[in-house]
Amino acid sequence: MTRVDRQSWDVVVVGAGGAGLRAAIEAREQGLRCAVVCKSLFGKAHTVMAEGGIAACMGNVNAHDNWQVHYRDTLRGGKFLNNWRMAELLAREAPQRVWELETWGAVFDRTPDGRISQRNFGGHEYPRLAHVGDRTGLELIRTLQQKVVALQQEDRREFGDYEARLKVFQECTVTRVLKNRSGPGGRVSGVFGYERESGRFFVLEAPAVVLATGGIGKSFKVTSNSWEYTGDGHALALLAGARLVNMEFVQFHPTGMVWPPSVKGILVTESVRGDGGVLRNSDGKRFMFDYVPEVFKDKYAETEAEGDRWYTDPDHNRRPPELLPRDEVARAINAEVKAGRGSPHGGVFLDVSTRMPAEVIRRKLPSMHHQFKELADVDITAEAMEVGPTCHYVMGGVEVEPDTAAAVGVPGLFAAGEVAGGLHGSNRLGGNSLSDLLVFGRRAGLYAARYAAELGPAARPEVSDADIASAEAEALRPFGAEGTGAAENPYTLHQELQQSMNDLVGIIRRAPEMEEALHRLSVLRARARRAAVEGHRQFNPGWHLALDLRNMLLVSECVARAALERAESRGGHTRDDHPGMDRRWRRVNLVCRLADDSAEPAVEDPALGRIRLERQDAPPMRPDLLELFEKDELKKYLTDEELTR
Numbered sequence: 001m002t003r004v005d006r007q008s009w010d011v012v013v014v015g016a017g018g019a020g021l022r023a024a025i026e027a028r029e030q031g032l033r034c035a036v037v038c039k040s041l042f043g044k045a046h047t048v049m050a051e052g053g054i055a056a057c058m059g060n061v062n063a064h065d066n067w068q069v070h071y072r073d074t075l076r077g078g079k080f081l082n083n084w085r086m087a088e089l090l091a092r093e094a095p096q097r098v099w100e101l102e103t104w105g106a107v108f109d110r111t112p113d114g115r116i117s118q119r120n121f122g123g124h125e126y127p128r129l130a131h132v133g134d135r136t137g138l139e140l141i142r143t144l145q146q147k148v149v150a151l152q153q154e155d156r157r158e159f160g161d162y163e164a165r166l167k168v169f170q171e172c173t174v175t176r177v178l179k180n181r182s183g184p185g186g187r188v189s190g191v192f193g194y195e196r197e198s199g200r201f202f203v204l205e206a207p208a209v210v211l212a213t214g215g216i217g218k219s220f221k222v223t224s225n226s227w228e229y230t231g232d233g234h235a236l237a238l239l240a241g242a243r244l245v246n247m248e249f250v251q252f253h254p255t256g257m258v259w260p261p262s263v264k265g266i267l268v269t270e271s272v273r274g275d276g277g278v279l280r281n282s283d284g285k286r287f288m289f290d291y292v293p294e295v296f297k298d299k300y301a302e303t304e305a306e307g308d309r310w311y312t313d314p315d316h317n318r319r320p321p322e323l324l325p326r327d328e329v330a331r332a333i334n335a336e337v338k339a340g341r342g343s344p345h346g347g348v349f350l351d352v353s354t355r356m357p358a359e360v361i362r363r364k365l366p367s368m369h370h371q372f373k374e375l376a377d378v379d380i381t382a383e384a385m386e387v388g389p390t391c392h393y394v395m396g397g398v399e400v401e402p403d404t405a406a407a408v409g410v411p412g413l414f415a416a417g418e419v420a421g422g423l424h425g426s427n428r429l430g431g432n433s434l435s436d437l438l439v440f441g442r443r444a445g446l447y448a449a450r451y452a453a454e455l456g457p458a459a460r461p462e463v464s465d466a467d468i469a470s471a472e473a474e475a476l477r478p479f480g481a482e483g484t485g486a487a488e489n490p491y492t493l494h495q496e497l498q499q500s501m502n503d504l505v506g507i508i509r510r511a512p513e514m515e516e517a518l519h520r521l522s523v524l525r526a527r528a529r530r531a532a533v534e535g536h537r538q539f540n541p542g543w544h545l546a547l548d549l550r551n552m553l554l555v556s557e558c559v560a561r562a563a564l565e566r567a568e569s570r571g572g573h574t575r576d577d578h579p580g581m582d583r584r585w586r587r588v589n590l591v592c593r594l595a596d597d598s599a600e601p602a603v604e605d606p607a608l609g610r611i612r613l614e615r616q617d618a619p620p621m622r623p624d625l626l627e628l629f630e631k632d633e634l635k636k637y638l639t640d641e642e643l644t645r
């Protein structure tokens with residue numbers, strides 16, 4: 001074993017996006033010593049890419065908004081599969097978290113009378129997204145970063161050391177959550193990781209670990225996600241004995257760039273539609289009017305004139321169908337392209353140029369204006385954009401206790417943000433992720449701190465040398481890849497994985513294709529054991545990718561297995577062979593766990609793969625929350641038995 005640096009902390013947060021930073025701030029404010037680990041530079045997490053805004057029912061632009069309406073919208077968006085308690089907490093607590101952010105220095109856009117401005121977004125009944133132009137995530141991270149620095153300055157005054165109670169380990173990757181082996185299942189004892197630049201290994205010992213690692217989009221070929229989204233936290237949780245819930249629900253955002261090929265998948269924010277942009281096919285038709293599903297018929301405009309009036313008089317008109325939840329819009333675009341009514345590069349047209357004056361577009365959508373000009377040489381103030389679906393967000397994730405964000409079944413493990421599952425049900429509403437990060441990031445930090453404090457120094461689980469040695473051996477394997485068979489190139493394996501997931505477990509799914517995907521994944525897993533890299537550990541991206549492959553393969557298997565099992569279409573999961581939503585499936589959560597908790601089984605059962613899938617009953621909604629809906633609406637989602645009860 002090479003020398004491995006060891007440090008001791010109270011709470012370790014893996015991830016420095018919105019969820020991770022909010023968790024770390026909370027743990028530190030509880031007086032505990034908190035370490036934050038992140039793959040990229042501090043301030044560069046995926047959250048900075050968030051554009052449209054944070055959903056919070058502050059009622060600044062429409063006073064009718066309140067937490068009950070936000071709750072209803074979130075449940076409708078998720079097709080009632082959401083963990084109802086998480087949705088309630090989100091709706092109730094998001095405004096406090098946004099105001100708090102403002103007191104920490106966030107500079108939101110304002111209404112004419114000086115309040116935080118809020119914009120329309122798909123599925124939200126009222127203008128609800130607090131925003132900073134179309135660069136909201138950047139402001140969120142800037143503010144949280146500033147708060148971290150302020151806390152570090154406090155510590156410098158008190159202890160003479162900026163990093164006494166809050167330290168960021170940037171450009172470091174965690175490859176294992178460690179546990180002690182005593183007691184059933186064991187408790188979390190820390191994390192093992194490596195510095196990306198030097199390749200040096202380290203262990204951070206801590207009784208509480210918060211996973212805040214974001215999503216999984218890099219397993220798909222066309223995605224809006226950043227390079228960090230290799231499903232690390234999902235895999236770390238599985239390997240530590242936690243469970244992932246409802247991984248079949250992957251959100252394909254309706255509007256990604258489709259041209260030129262080098263930028264395919266990059267996001268075109270929903271704010272474009274929220275602020276008046278319309279979707280047209282190659283015949284010039286606003287086709288979304290043909291795609292309003294039965295469950296939403298009474299809530300969306302039937303004519304273009306009504307839809308257009310809604311922007312200025314929302315109280316007397318219904319919203320345009322371009323603002324349906326994302327799953328509906330993505331499917332509609334997919335259908336138009338398939339029917340031969342797409343744009344020249346395989347998308348449809350999204351137009352703001354005929355809807356707003358050029359200076360308004362430049363003011364409200366500065367990033368979009370810049371993005372299209374720079375990347376596609378399209379001036380969105382004068383011409384339509386070409387857009388199509390792109391893999392954007394994973395609704396599935398670590399199964400957590402709703403109030404505490406504790407991962408079910410693994411004492412000391414917590415999860416918040418995109419890596420956690422349950423909140424968004426089968427489909428997330430735009431803007432609900434940023435509020436999720438703040439609401440559940442704070443809760444994760446709070447309860448991780450309480451857990452660590454209650455455990456006390458004497459009862460801290462220990463990290464064993466054997467566990468460190470095994471984590472180290474696993475990390476070094478690509479340098480001496482297994483003897484049998486030809487060495488494999490990690491980049492080739494990654495490309496094949498992305499292509500398979502895109503083609504076989506993408507926006508529209510069929511059983512034989514998903515079976516084929518599972519077969520290909522088992523072949524890729526075997527080949528990934530022979531993934532080999534040259535050179536040494538100093539900044540070696542091929543090595544990093546070889547290690548990330550373990551995570552992407554595990555997570556992709558969860559997605560494919562759960563997608564094959566759920567024989568209905570709901571939210572982000574569309575089955576060509578089971579096109580309808582089936583009320584009986586609403587009560588079913590699909591839960592994935594590792595079939596065998598050895599790092600890699602000597603012999604893998606090809607039928608079982610590495611993942612075991614179970615059905616689990618979704619908890620029934622609290623009666624007072626059920627009463628927020630009309631019975632006629634509930635009939636569309638709940639079984640007769642539930643309705644009678």
Ligand code: FAD
Nearest residue numbers: 015016017019039046047051052053174214417418433434
């Ligand atoms: P992230 O911000 O992704 O942070 C993950 C952190 O984990 C990073 O620091 C990363 O380095 C670290 N990490 C990952 N793996 C490891 C590892 N193994 N070891 C150490 N560190 C690790 N949502 C909204 O609500 N509103 C919007 O307007 C909006 N716009 C979006 C626009 C775009 C283009 C995209 C792609 C998404 C958008 N979203 C939006 C979604 C939202 O941005 C994300 O869901 C959210 O930012 C995720 O935050 P997070 O804190 O969970 O993770």
